[in-house]
Amino acid sequence: MDINSQVKDIKQSFRQMMDGAIAKSMRDKGVGYKLNWGATLPRLREMADELAHVKCSTLDDRYDLAIALWKENVRECKILATMIMPAEKVLPEVIDIWMEQTDTQEMAEQAAFNLYQYLPYAPEKAYNWMASEKELYQLCGFHVLSRLFMNKQEPNERGINEFIDQTLAALQGSSLPVRKAALSCLQHFAELGLVYERLAKSALKSINLDFL
Numbered sequence: 001m002d003i004n005s006q007v008k009d010i011k012q013s014f015r016q017m018m019d020g021a022i023a024k025s026m027r028d029k030g031v032g033y034k035l036n037w038g039a040t041l042p043r044l045r046e047m048a049d050e051l052a053h054v055k056c057s058t059l060d061d062r063y064d065l066a067i068a069l070w071k072e073n074v075r076e077c078k079i080l081a082t083m084i085m086p087a088e089k090v091l092p093e094v095i096d097i098w099m100e101q102t103d104t105q106e107m108a109e110q111a112a113f114n115l116y117q118y119l120p121y122a123p124e125k126a127y128n129w130m131a132s133e134k135e136l137y138q139l140c141g142f143h144v145l146s147r148l149f150m151n152k153q154e155p156n157e158r159g160i161n162e163f164i165d166q167t168l169a170a171l172q173g174s175s176l177p178v179r180k181a182a183l184s185c186l187q188h189f190a191e192l193g194l195v196y197e198r199l200a201k202s203a204l205k206s207i208n209l210d211f212l
Contacts, residue, residue: 003068007077010069013047014039014076039076041110048083059086066090070098075107082111087118095125099137105177108136112143122148127159130166135175142170142181149188154196163189164203172207 056062066085069077095116102108116122122144129141145163155163163185170182190200204210 003064006065007068007072010047010051010080011072011074011077014074041079044076044079045083048080051080051084056084059089062086063089067094070101078107079110079114082114085115087115088120090115090119092121092125095119099129099140102136102140105136105139108140109143112140113147116140116144117147123153123155123159127162127166130163130170135178138166138170138175138178139181142167142178142185146181146185146188149185149192152192154192160196160199164199168203168207171204171209 051065052062056065062084063086066081069081069084072078098111102111116125119125126141126144126148129137130145132138132141167182167186170178171186173179186200186203190197
């Protein structure tokens with residue numbers, strides 16, 4: 001089956017997953033997609049697993065399908081793309097394009113959790129995004145770093161200094177989602193060990209915040 005036919009079949013299958021209440025809730029909250037079936041994330045994960053293990057058994061097949069799905073301005077297609085894209089195969093330039101085309105908090109979070117944290121160049125991207133002036137870029141950067149810290153990936157000295165500087169800036173910024181992501185990331189940073197915990201506490205103290 002060619003890619004276009006696959007995408008068409010996938011889009012038709014979303015009708016069976018439709019949840020009008022979820023879709024309406026997203027619209028009410030201002031989450032805008034051209035098309036949103038309200039499919040739940042567990043259902044999309046099941047579909048992604050089936051695609052990866054049955055219908056798209058090779059990395060090339062998964063890559064091509066992910067690229068095609070992302071081009072569709074459909075919530076479920078884009079989330080599915082982040083779930084099936086092979087992290088070891090996708091180039092940084094493609095990720096840059098995907099970030100430029102990310103315009104909702106949900107998509108930024110899904111991309112970070114499903115794909116970006118597994119990229120071979122994840123730390124580099126995370127630090128760049130964290131320092132961006134764009135809210136969704138910052139959000140994505142902190143989410144990716146949170147996952148790396150949770151997996152016990154320790155930053156080098158330069159990374160530590162940059163992380164603390166950007167975290168303090170985010171915590172004093174106006175975006176609530178970014179502040180929450182930055183604080184969560186700092187907590188995971190502190191869990192790397194006693195030295196990191198002390199650095200986190202000292203950083204928060206400098207802006208008159210207590211460590212949670």
